[in-house]
Every structure is written in C-alpha cells, then in structure tokens.
Amino acid sequence: MKKFFSLLVLLIFSIYSTFPIWHIFNVSLRSDNSFQNDSLHFWPDSLSWKNYEIVFTKTLFPTWLFNSVMISVMVTILGLILSITAAYALSRFSVQGKKGILTFLLATQMFPATMLLLPFYILLSQFHLLNNFWGLLIIYSSSALPFCVWQLKSYFDTLPFEIEDAARVDGCNRWQVLWKIVLPISKPAIAITALFQLTTAWSEYAMASVVLQDPQMQTLPLGLKSFQSSLATEWGLYAAAAVIVSLPATLAFILLSRYLISGLTLGSVKG
Amino acid sequence: MRFLTSLIVILTTLLVLFSNLALxxxxxxxxxxxxxxxxxxxxxxxxxxxxxxxxxxxxxxxxxxxxxxxxxxxxxxxxxxxxxxxxxxxxxxxxxxxxxxxxxxxxxxxxxxxxxxxxxxxxxxxxxxxxxxxxxxxxGNFLCLVYNKKLLAQAPSSTDEMMKQGQEWKKGYYLVWPMQEPFFFVPWVAGFGTPFVDQNASPLLNSSSMKSAMTFIRDLRRSSFVPKEADYETANALFKDGKVAIILNGDWSWGDYKKAGLDIGVAPFPKISATGLWPSPLVSxxxxxxxxxxxxxxxxxxxxxxxxxxxxxxxxxxxxxxxxxxxxxxxxxxxxxxxxxxxxxxxxxxxxxxxMPIEPELRAIWDSLRTHYQAVLADQESPEKASESAQLDALEQIHVMNNVEEVSWQSYVIKVLGLLVGLALTWLGWQWLKLIKISFGEIGKFPYLLLTPAMLAVFVVVIFPFCFNFYISFSNLSLRTFQNYQLTGWQNYIQILENPTFYFVFGKTIIWTFTNVFFHVFLGVFLALLINQSLPAKPFFRVLLIIPWAVPQYITALTWRGMFNSQFGLINKVVHDLLHGPAIEWFSSPLKAFSACFLTNVWLGFPFMMMVTLGGLQSIPKELFEAAKVDGASTWQTFRRITWPLLQPVLRPAVVLGCIWTFNNLNVVWLVSNGGEPADQTHILVSYVYKSAFNLYRYSSSAALSMIIFCVLLAWTIFYLRLQEKVSQESTSDSVEGSHK
The missing domain is CATH 3.40.190.10 (Periplasmic binding protein-like II)
Incomplete structure (x- = not known):
C-alpha cells in the first residue's frame, strides 16, 4: 500500500516535470505556426516533421550546432581542469585564506548578471575578443566554477587521506597522486562537474549574444532566439529547435544519472 | 587517461584552427x-x-x-x-x-x-x-482591423455597428486583440478627440478622451463576444483557428495569415459613434x-x-x-x-x-500608460484616476530620464574613499601574499600552483565588470550623458533607499526567495526519500524528475507562460474539465501572476534539491537506520532524528546557492509575467534592475541597485553559513549520539 502510494506520487510529479517538454514537442510537430491552440491535445493530431526539416536544411542550424558542440566540449575540458585543481588544493591543504576564497567564489554569483553585460562588452572589445571563441571560453568556464569547486571540494573531503599518503611513500610525486590516485576514484563527482559545465555552456544565451555577433559564429541558443521576434515568432521552428537543443542535455543527464547521485555530495563548508 | 590527454590535444588544436579560420x-x-x-x-x-x-x-x-x-x-x-x-x-x-x-x-x-x-x-x-x-x-507598422472573410462579409464601420454585430454574434468570439498592450489601445484615444501625445512628444494622458477611451475599452473587454484574457499569441491563435471574426493587429501579420490560408480583409478601426471621429493608428x-x-x-x-x-x-x-x-x-x-x-x-x-513620435520620452509615456491601463483592465483603478496618475507618472519619469546630476562635493569624497579602499585592499593583498609565502614552508608551493589558474580566471572575469558597475553606480550615466558621464556622488543610492517602491519590491523578493527555496527543499527531500526506497522502475522516475533541470530555462519559462493562458492553457483546461471550476485569469491580477511565476520556478528548482538530497542520503551510514528500527523509532522520528540532521551539511550550501539563484532569477519572472504584467506588479529586484537599465536608460541607478542586491546577498550568505554551522554542529552531535543510546 505504501509502495503504491509512493509510486502514485512519483507518477504525478513525473507528469508535472515532463509536461512542458511534451508541450514543446507537440508544437514542433504542428504545421500552423501557433504556440497555443485550442486543438492542442495530449497526442499530436498529425505527425509532421516539416519543422525539423526546415531547421536543418534552410537555416544555419548545422553551423550553430557545430559551434555549440565545440564550445561546450572545450568549456567542459577547461572547466574540469580549473575546478579539479582548485578543489583539490582547497580540500587537501591548509591554504591561507581558504574560507575567504570559498566565500569569494560564492560571491561571484551574487551580482545580477544583466548588469555585467555592458562592462563585458567594453572589456572584450578592448581586447579584441568579440566574435571570438576564446572570450566566451574563459567566461563560461569561470562562471560555472564556483558551483563546481564547491561540489568537487566536498567530494574530495570524503576521500580518505591514507591512500594518497601510501602513494607518496611509494614514490609518486604530488601531480601523480592527483592524476593517478585521486581522479580515478572521483569519477562520479567529476561526471557531475562535467555535466554542470556542459549544460552551462550549452544553454547560455546572454553572454553569447554579447560576444558572438557574426551569424557564422553563433551558438544554438542564439540561433533558437532568432526564430523569435516581437509579435512574429516562428513557433513551429522555435519548438523544433528547442527540442533539438534540449535533447543532448537531457541525454547527458540520463547517461550520467548513475553517477549523479554518488557524485553529488555538496558537502560541509568547514574551512 | 592517455585517451583523455590525446582528446584534449586534438580538441585544442581544432579550436585554435577554428578560431583562426574565422579571424x-x-x-x-x-x-x-x-x-x-x-x-x-x-x-x-x-x-x-x-x-x-x-x-x-x-x-x-x-x-x-x-x-x-x-x-x-x-x-x-x-x-x-x-x-x-x-x-x-x-x-x-x-x-x-x-x-x-x-x-x-x-x-x-x-x-x-x-x-x-x-x-x-x-x-x-x-x-x-x-x-x-x-x-x-x-x-506602415500600423494597427488595423483584420477580419476573416469566411465569417464576416464586411468590417463594421462604426463602434455602434461593431457592438451590435458583436452582441448578435453566435459563431464563437467576435473580436479579439492583445489586451494588455497599450500600443493596441492608443489608436482609440485619438478617436475620442485628442491623441495621447502632442507633437513635441509631451504626454496628454489626462485628457477627457483618454478617460472615455479607457471606459470604452474596459466595457468592450467585459463584453460577452470578447475572450476574457488574450495576449498576442492567444489572439493570433484564435484568429488563425477561425474562432474569432475580427482581430486588431498590425500590417506585419497579414503575410502570416495569408500563408495560413485565411481569406482576410483589412479595414481601419471603426469610427467612434459618440464623436464621429476615426481612431488614429500610429504609423512609423x-x-x-x-x-x-x-x-x-x-x-x-x-x-x-x-x-x-x-x-x-x-x-x-x-x-x-x-x-x-x-x-x-x-x-x-x-x-x-x-x-x-x-x-x-x-x-x-x-x-x-x-x-509615431521618435523622441526618447515616448518610452516613459508608454511605461506609465502601460501600468495604469493594465490597472484599469484589472478593475483596480477607475479610468479617471488611471489617466490622472498616468500623466503624473509620465511627467515624473520624463523628468528623471532627462535629469542630469551635477558633480557635487560628494564626488571628491568618493574619490578619496576609493583611493583609501584601493590602498587598503592592496595592503591586505600584500599581507595575504606574505602569509602565503610563510605557508610555503609548511605546505609547499604545490597547492597555490593548483589554485592559481582557477582564481585567475574567476578574478579576470569578475573583477572588471564589478569595479565598472561600482564606479558607474556613483556616476550620472543615463540617457543624456551616455558618452560623457561623470562621477557625481551617492545620489543614486539615496534615491533608491528613499523610494518606498524599493522596500516593497525588496520585501516581495525576500518572500519570493524563501517560499521558493522552501518548496524546492521540501519537494526535493520528499521526492528523494520516496525514490530512495526499493521501488520498481526507480531509474525511470529519477530520469523523468530531473528533466526540468536539464532543459534550458528560457525554453521552459515560455512554455509555462503558454500553459497559464486562460483560454488555451493546459492548467485551466484541467481546472475546467476535471474540477469544473471557472477559468482562472492568471495574468489579470498581481497575486495570480506572481503565483504563476512561483509555480514555474518551483518546477525549475526542485530537481536540483532532489539530486543533492539523494547524494546526501548515500553518505548516511545504513547502520543508523537499522539501529533506529531495532529501537522501534517511527518513520517520522527516524527522519527528524537521523536523516534531517545528517542531510544538513549537504543541504546547507545547496540552500545558499538556491537562494542566490532564486533571488537573481530574471528569466522566470520576466518571461512568465511578460516583463512585469499586470501593471508592473510582479517585479522582483532583478527584473526591476533590468527594466530600469534597459527600458528607461537609468544605467547608473541600476548599477547602484545591483550593488545593493550584491551587499544584501553577501551579508545574508555569511550570516546564514555562520548560523547553520553553529546550529548543525550542536544538533548533529546531539541527535546522532541520541540515536545511539
């Protein structure tokens, strides 16, 4: 009985959490370019893949997709390197001002992001980093850093010191300890960090719109927004593109979901 | 691992090639x-x-x-x-x-x-x-009356004829237009006598024709042949579906209607019978x-x-x-x-x-008209009061917009203080570096080497924008001083702190943040506990439940807005078909609109808390639960005494992050309530910042408000972390020992 009740509750919440996505999918299969409709039912009336076809053949979508994949992968790699090193240092060593550093990282999330756009624009244009992936790469990898460092640090905190000490005795240097001992046993946490970096880069819009201006350089969220204009949105194309944008992120979550739980141990703040 | 190394090398080369190609x-x-x-x-x-x-x-x-x-x-x-x-x-x-x-x-x-x-x-x-x-x-870019020739042979030529035709209308709705937009309202105003602006773009909102037009539109909206609530998308969809005979829309929409296979006719807005004048659309x-x-x-x-x-x-x-x-x-x-x-x-x-007047003052006029026009539609203000207040607000906003603060003595104080703060920070940094050098002796350079790249990246990305905002928050950067702004003083801070609206919005933001985070944690922990039992199809549910986290926010926020629509939205369909309740007009009252934002944000936030809790549950030793069972503890006691306290270390940083993210969540509030509808009453502090910076050109004032937001969040975070650390240290040792007895 208790199990049945639990299943029922879970089912209700699953519907709650998936319905909007289902709705978008539904719109993407329609051919009349409207977002809301009286005849919108739970099942689509007709299966028309026309919107997907147009998105892929008549727009720059393939280019945007390539750009997005490129940037997301690079951001994930760079972000992983930065957050692993920083988190390890903060977890294992009594670094001066550790508490201050951790709070500083949190503090970077506190300033309203919209007000950062104007200064970013000025800064990037001074360094000729507009229309260039490097500017975006640095911004993305560091904007997800605070969460990633906190999260990885708490995971490293749960690992026993003894293995590392043993490795040191066996003649490994510190880099080797990190590379050969700590990383392999931290796979779950690293998977989460990677996932977080990946989704940040994959779905970010505001910064990308500042940095990337040439249509050939744009990423998926920018392309997606280009189907939207005030009072004249191409809802069919928008929904189709939205489904395609959401798919990889969702897939990544599903594939990594077995790591998600054991890796996510956002833990103690003890300095 | 060797694979990973080569992957990095390959991708880096590719990216270098790629970015060079473009340059x-x-x-x-x-x-x-x-x-x-x-x-x-x-x-x-x-x-x-x-x-x-x-x-x-x-x-x-x-x-x-x-x-x-x-x-x-x-x-x-x-x-x-x-x-x-x-x-x-x-x-x-x-x-x-x-x-x-x-x-x-x-x-x-x-x-x-x-x-x-x-x-x-x-x-x-x-x-x-x-x-x-x-x-x-x-x-062009003007509004007109578009009608579906299949439903209606000829457009009404006067308002009386329109009302009459509407009342006799049997085939669905007769007339629809995007009701909340003042742009779709102002053509009528001119038909009652005077337009809403004069030739120098000064507002004429307190005119008798404005009052008559507001009364007219409020009554028109209450008519049975008009849908109760319609935004642009709804109106459009109704018209395309052939469910309404007439839509008031712009010339830009004609092509789309023709493409959708509708046989349309176009006509001007009907003549106002009371005055015998034609309404006058804005042409640009x-x-x-x-x-x-x-x-x-x-x-x-x-x-x-x-x-x-x-x-x-x-x-x-x-x-x-x-x-x-x-x-x-x-x-x-x-x-x-x-x-x-x-x-x-x-x-x-x-x-x-x-x-269409092109003066920048028009923004201020639209903005104040929007607020009071929407208040009339929501029956919160009478047309008389609304037109009076709209005029006053418009004049006030124009004044603020064009006002240029003079450089005052305060700017010298700020320069001196800025210098002192700069020196103090340099000194502190220097002391810190010295401490680091000492600690080289104890722990070596290795950890600092590890830490530097990340800190450098964050520093580079954060420090300039922050200092820039700090600087302009003391300046007079606004519409009139866009290219020659100066450091003037702390008047922006004073103005914000003296404004009662600030406290109102601030209070609302706090309520917004706490209720949201409370429900995120509540649902997250609840669902995590459910999922943590041995159940069939567990991974399946887990995947479905994290989907809101995986999909980009701006996509889902828009979808939710559609789902709250009173006409087509799924939520009202459920209310109507299953519960037989009346349709809820989500965006016509501030409280309902705010609840709509709230429901959306809860949806967005609970998966994160759920995953964090699931992670935390893994780290609680199974023996504790077994011991509790042996001791005959109830489910509630086990939760209260073991699970909850031991989840604290995991939940604490998650709550801090959750609060910061929710406090600053612009996407949901802006997209779901369409920029503060109705009547600018659904704002939280960030959307307020966004609006005043980008709609009203008040850059320096927005920067000051951002600084205030930053300080509030920083103070709260430090306070919360301190408090929680103390509480949890006491209660954890307490309860765990307690359960062992």
Whole structure:
C-alpha cells in the first residue's frame, strides 16, 4: 500500500516535470505556426516533421550546432581542469585564506548578471575578443566554477587521506597522486562537474549574444532566439529547435544519472 | 587517461584552427556589418537582395545579423559605448530618438542623393536638426482591423455597428486583440478627440478622451463576444483557428495569415459613434541608420549598399514577397503595389494615422500608460484616476530620464574613499601574499600552483565588470550623458533607499526567495526519500524528475507562460474539465501572476534539491537506520532524528546557492509575467534592475541597485553559513549520539 502510494506520487510529479517538454514537442510537430491552440491535445493530431526539416536544411542550424558542440566540449575540458585543481588544493591543504576564497567564489554569483553585460562588452572589445571563441571560453568556464569547486571540494573531503599518503611513500610525486590516485576514484563527482559545465555552456544565451555577433559564429541558443521576434515568432521552428537543443542535455543527464547521485555530495563548508 | 590527454590535444588544436579560420580572412574585401530586426519571412528576402548586391560588388562583403528589437537597441548602445559596433543598423524609426540623444548616429545627408530624396514618402525620412538619421524602405507598422472573410462579409464601420454585430454574434468570439498592450489601445484615444501625445512628444494622458477611451475599452473587454484574457499569441491563435471574426493587429501579420490560408480583409478601426471621429493608428517607418563610429574608408561601400537597399527594385521585391508598402512614391505606382488589394487598403488606412513620435520620452509615456491601463483592465483603478496618475507618472519619469546630476562635493569624497579602499585592499593583498609565502614552508608551493589558474580566471572575469558597475553606480550615466558621464556622488543610492517602491519590491523578493527555496527543499527531500526506497522502475522516475533541470530555462519559462493562458492553457483546461471550476485569469491580477511565476520556478528548482538530497542520503551510514528500527523509532522520528540532521551539511550550501539563484532569477519572472504584467506588479529586484537599465536608460541607478542586491546577498550568505554551522554542529552531535543510546 505504501509502495503504491509512493509510486502514485512519483507518477504525478513525473507528469508535472515532463509536461512542458511534451508541450514543446507537440508544437514542433504542428504545421500552423501557433504556440497555443485550442486543438492542442495530449497526442499530436498529425505527425509532421516539416519543422525539423526546415531547421536543418534552410537555416544555419548545422553551423550553430557545430559551434555549440565545440564550445561546450572545450568549456567542459577547461572547466574540469580549473575546478579539479582548485578543489583539490582547497580540500587537501591548509591554504591561507581558504574560507575567504570559498566565500569569494560564492560571491561571484551574487551580482545580477544583466548588469555585467555592458562592462563585458567594453572589456572584450578592448581586447579584441568579440566574435571570438576564446572570450566566451574563459567566461563560461569561470562562471560555472564556483558551483563546481564547491561540489568537487566536498567530494574530495570524503576521500580518505591514507591512500594518497601510501602513494607518496611509494614514490609518486604530488601531480601523480592527483592524476593517478585521486581522479580515478572521483569519477562520479567529476561526471557531475562535467555535466554542470556542459549544460552551462550549452544553454547560455546572454553572454553569447554579447560576444558572438557574426551569424557564422553563433551558438544554438542564439540561433533558437532568432526564430523569435516581437509579435512574429516562428513557433513551429522555435519548438523544433528547442527540442533539438534540449535533447543532448537531457541525454547527458540520463547517461550520467548513475553517477549523479554518488557524485553529488555538496558537502560541509568547514574551512 | 592517455585517451583523455590525446582528446584534449586534438580538441585544442581544432579550436585554435577554428578560431583562426574565422579571424584570418585577411582579404582586401570591405566588410560591412548590418544589424537588423527583420522578422523571419522578411529575412529571406533581405538575404537574397544582399547576395545580389555582393554579386554586383565583388569587393564588398555584407554580414547581416538578426537581433530582437529590444536587444538590437541595447546591444547597439553597448557597442557604441565600447567605441565599435556595426556600420549599419536597420530598425523602427522610434529608435532614432534615443540613439540621437546618446549621439550614436552619423547623419546620412552625404550618403543619399538629393534627387532621389524627393521620391520618398516624407514620413520615411527621419530628420533631427535638419540632418537625416534614418532612411525608411517601408512605411506602415500600423494597427488595423483584420477580419476573416469566411465569417464576416464586411468590417463594421462604426463602434455602434461593431457592438451590435458583436452582441448578435453566435459563431464563437467576435473580436479579439492583445489586451494588455497599450500600443493596441492608443489608436482609440485619438478617436475620442485628442491623441495621447502632442507633437513635441509631451504626454496628454489626462485628457477627457483618454478617460472615455479607457471606459470604452474596459466595457468592450467585459463584453460577452470578447475572450476574457488574450495576449498576442492567444489572439493570433484564435484568429488563425477561425474562432474569432475580427482581430486588431498590425500590417506585419497579414503575410502570416495569408500563408495560413485565411481569406482576410483589412479595414481601419471603426469610427467612434459618440464623436464621429476615426481612431488614429500610429504609423512609423522601418529603415537604415549609420553608426557614428564608422570608419571613413567604409563610407563609399556603405553608400553603395544604402542606395541598393533603398532602390525601387529592392523595395518592390519586399512588396512582392512579403506584402509591405514601399516608401518610394515611384514604387507605389508599380502594378505590384497598385494591384494588391491589401496594399491598396494599407495606403488608405495610413491616411488616418499619425506618425509615431521618435523622441526618447515616448518610452516613459508608454511605461506609465502601460501600468495604469493594465490597472484599469484589472478593475483596480477607475479610468479617471488611471489617466490622472498616468500623466503624473509620465511627467515624473520624463523628468528623471532627462535629469542630469551635477558633480557635487560628494564626488571628491568618493574619490578619496576609493583611493583609501584601493590602498587598503592592496595592503591586505600584500599581507595575504606574505602569509602565503610563510605557508610555503609548511605546505609547499604545490597547492597555490593548483589554485592559481582557477582564481585567475574567476578574478579576470569578475573583477572588471564589478569595479565598472561600482564606479558607474556613483556616476550620472543615463540617457543624456551616455558618452560623457561623470562621477557625481551617492545620489543614486539615496534615491533608491528613499523610494518606498524599493522596500516593497525588496520585501516581495525576500518572500519570493524563501517560499521558493522552501518548496524546492521540501519537494526535493520528499521526492528523494520516496525514490530512495526499493521501488520498481526507480531509474525511470529519477530520469523523468530531473528533466526540468536539464532543459534550458528560457525554453521552459515560455512554455509555462503558454500553459497559464486562460483560454488555451493546459492548467485551466484541467481546472475546467476535471474540477469544473471557472477559468482562472492568471495574468489579470498581481497575486495570480506572481503565483504563476512561483509555480514555474518551483518546477525549475526542485530537481536540483532532489539530486543533492539523494547524494546526501548515500553518505548516511545504513547502520543508523537499522539501529533506529531495532529501537522501534517511527518513520517520522527516524527522519527528524537521523536523516534531517545528517542531510544538513549537504543541504546547507545547496540552500545558499538556491537562494542566490532564486533571488537573481530574471528569466522566470520576466518571461512568465511578460516583463512585469499586470501593471508592473510582479517585479522582483532583478527584473526591476533590468527594466530600469534597459527600458528607461537609468544605467547608473541600476548599477547602484545591483550593488545593493550584491551587499544584501553577501551579508545574508555569511550570516546564514555562520548560523547553520553553529546550529548543525550542536544538533548533529546531539541527535546522532541520541540515536545511539
């Protein structure tokens, strides 16, 4: 009985959490370019893949997709390197001002992001980093850093010191300890960090719109927004593109979901 | 691991190659950048024209990029502040006002032939002080009455006829329009006597015709033949579905309706029977302006491009493909235009119109009118009171917008203090470095080596924008001082802290944050506990439940807005069909609109807390639960005494992050409530910042507000972390020991 009740509750919440996505999918299969409709039912009336076809053949979508994949992968790699090193240092060593550093990282999330756009624009244009992936790469990898460092640090905190000490005795240097001992046993946490970096880069819009201006350089969220204009949105194309944008992120979550739980141990703040 | 290394190497090389590819096109070709806001169907016509132009001029490359109207404006402003930006910008004439005031545009006089100028409809040539700043290639952008010929043979010619036809209407709805938008309301005002602005763009909101028009529209909206609630998308969908006979919409929509296979007719808004006057839609032009920062060397090419895009032939291809009215008189004589019944009607309707004022003050007028107009629709204000307050607000906002703070003695104090703070920070940094050097002896350089890259990256990305905002928060950067702002004093902070609205919005933001985070944690922990039992199809549920986290926010926020729609939205369908309740008009009262935002944000946030809790549950030793079971503890006791306290270390940082994210969540509030609807009453602090920075050009004031938000969050976080650490240290040791006894 208790199990049945639990299943029922879970089912209700699953519907709650998936319905909007289902709705978008539904719109993407329609051919009349409207977002809301009286005849919108739970099942689509007709299966028309026309919107997907147009998105892929008549727009720059393939280019945007390539750009997005490129940037997301690079951001994930760079972000992983930065957050692993920083988190390890903060977890294992009594670094001066550790508490201050951790709070500083949190503090970077506190300033309203919209007000950062104007200064970013000025800064990037001074360094000729507009229309260039490097500017975006640095911004993305560091904007997800605070969460990633906190999260990885708490995971490293749960690992026993003894293995590392043993490795040191066996003649490994510190880099080797990190590379050969700590990383392999931290796979779950690293998977989460990677996932977080990946989704940040994959779905970010505001910064990308500042940095990337040439249509050939744009990423998926920018392309997606280009189907939207005030009072004249191409809802069919928008929904189709939205489904395609959401798919990889969702897939990544599903594939990594077995790591998600054991890796996510956002833990103690003890300095 | 070797695989990973080689992957990194390969990808890095690829990226270097890739980014060089885009940069190193060092050909002698002249690049012209054109930013525009053309809607999707118009873009293809433009793309073809540009291809043709590049064929004729092989030495010129035109890079055209699309931005949404508002974004186009704010991006162009930002880029001009950075001293760069596109050579050409295409948009509606009303953006000339602010751009001109900010000194961002270059006069076009020497780029346009005197001769050809005579051929243009005067409305399409936008001048300021005798210089031309925008050349339109099309005129129109006006509202009219569009009717479905299948349902209605002829459009009503007067309001009395419209009311009569409406009351007798049996086939669904008779009339619909985007109700919350003042743009769709102002044509009526002129029909009652006086327009809503005079020729110098001063507001005339407290006129008797405004009051009559507001009464008229409020009563019209209550009529049975009009849907209870409709935004642009709903109105459009109703019309496309053939569920409504008449829609009030702009000429831009005609092409879409024709494409959807509707047989449409167009007419002006019906004559007001009470006055015998025609309502007067705003007519504007869309066209090209040139950036002030354009390089001298690019002028000849720009001239060529402008000539090409403004030519009769180009205008005719737009008229032919997407049915918009050319701005050249000679083009209007062409059979393509003359024989198109819709374009012919357009020319007629435009004769009733009034040109759209281009002064930047118009923003303030729209903004205050929007607030009070929506309040009338929501029955919160009477038309009399609304027009009075709208006028007062508009004047006040115009005053604030044009006000330039003088440099005061405070600026010297700030400079001195800034210097002192700078010195203090340097000294602290120096002391820190010394401590680090000492600790080299104890723990070595290795950890600092590890830490440096990440800290450097965050520092570089964060520090300049932060200092910049800090600086302009003490300055007078606003519409009138866009390029020559000065450090003036702390008046921005004083103004914010003296404004009662700030405390109201602040209080609302706090309630918003706490209720949201409470429900995130509550649902997250609850679902995590459910999922943590041994259940069938566990991974399946887990995947479904994290989907809200995986999908980009701006997609889901828009979807939720659609689902709250009273006409078509799923939520009301459920309320209506399953619970037999009346349809809820989510966006007509502030509380309901705020709850809509809230439901959306809970949806977005609970998966994160759920995953964090699931992670935390793994780390609780199983023995504790077994011991509790042996001792005969109830489920609630086990939760209260073991699970909850032991989840604390995991939940604490998650709650901190959750609060920060929720406090600053612009996406949900802005997208779900469509920028503060109704009547600007759903704002939280960030959306307030966003609005005043980008809608009202109050950059310095927004920067000051951002600094206040930052300080509040920082203080709260430090306080919370301290408090929780103490509490949890006591209670954890307490309860765990307790359960062992």
């Amino acid at each position: 190193s096109e060092d050909s002698p070709k002249i690049h012209l950048r054109l930013w525009h806001q053309l809607m999707y169907s118009h873009r293809t016509v433009q793309a073809d024209l540009i291809k043709e132009f590049e064929k004729q001029n092989p030495d010129i490359v035109v890079e055209s990029s699309y931005w949404e109207t508002e974004e186009l404006r704010s991006k162009f402003q930002a880029s001009a502040l950075g001293g760069i930006g596109p050579e050409l910008i295409y948009g509606p004439s009303d953006q000339v006002g602010p751009f001109y005031t900010m000194n961002l545009l270059r006069p076009l006089n020497d780029l346009i032939d005197e001769e050809s100028l005579k051929d243009f409809d005067p409305i399409s040539v936008i001048r300021k002080d005798k210089s031309i700043f925008l050349m339109g290639d099309t005129t 032009t869309l066209g090209y302006s040139v950036n002030k920062n354009i390089e001298e060397a690019k002028l000849p090419a720009t001239k060529k491009l402008l000539q090409f895009l403004l030519s009769k032939e180009s205008q005719l291809s737009f008229a032919k493909e997407v049915g918009i009215l050319p701005s050249r008189i000679s083009a209007r004589q062409d059979p393509i235009v003359k024989e198109d019944p819709l374009l012919k009607a357009a020319a007629e309707i435009m004769k009733l119109g009034q040109p």
